[in-house]
């Protein structure tokens with residue numbers, strides 16, 4: 001359903017990127033088990049845009065997302081959401097930032113089985129002691145086509161419907177940025193395409209900012225921009241790409257891996 005233009009996602013400053021990394025490095029382990037997962041990555045995620053992160057397995061996609069979302073600490077450099085530098089925050093401040101400013105969509109839905117769809121959607125607000133803005137809630141629920149399923153529990157919903165609940169939950173608090181980690185990885189292609197459509201719509205119609213890790217070139221091509229990672233570094237990016245363009249870049253990685 002098309003969105004009402006009058007209902008936009010407020011609560012964010014208009015200037016500057018929604019999130020940015022500068023010289024961001026992440027090193028796991030030490031000595032023989034030392035792994036440089038991110039090697040001085042600098043990247044900006046513009047507000048109101050849909051960005052996909054792609055790259056071969058082990059290239060650092062999840063690590064970048066976790067560092068940017070405040071789910072993991074950085075070894076060097078900076079990760080910011082808006083103007084807030086994450087490494088300067090206490091655990092409590094980080095928890096609050098994630099709760100108030102970040103929406104998450106995971107591959108495996110992460111819904112609470114005993115709660116209804118509606119209760120799952122509003123849980124983050126309830127935990128924050130906030131009441132949902134009913135008009136916004138209705139807009140989000142209608143966007144993901146869940147109006148008739150709000151009293152169902154996750155087990156009574158298909159995978160695609162469960163992921164719609166997860167998308168609505170991510171959007172309902174009007175986060176500054178939504179991080180989606182392989183959101184279509186557990187879905188058939190039709191449900192996956194629907195979920196991507198909702199993420200797209202949340203950007204285009206509701207003004208959200210979405211950053212999505214994916215292995216799927218077709219999914220990545222639904223984004224405004226695709227950033228490519230290899231060996232912990234950003235190697236390339238495409239704007240408004242066609243699926244073939246994304247696929248061709250990924251083939252180059254495969255060819256590089258075979259000859260490298």
Ligand SMILES: Nc1ncnc2c1ncn2[C@@H]1O[C@H](COP(=O)(O)OP(=O)(O)OP(=O)(O)O)[C@@H](O)[C@H]1O
Pocket residue numbers: 028029035036037055056057058059060061062063064
């Ligand atoms: N907790 C950890 N401890 C040690 N090494 C880790 C840890 N997490 C990730 N790594 C390593 O960091 C590198 C980047 O991992 P990451 O999960 O970010 O890659 P990815 O691109 O998301 O991979 P995939 O596409 O397979 O999910 C890999 O070499 C991985 O083995």
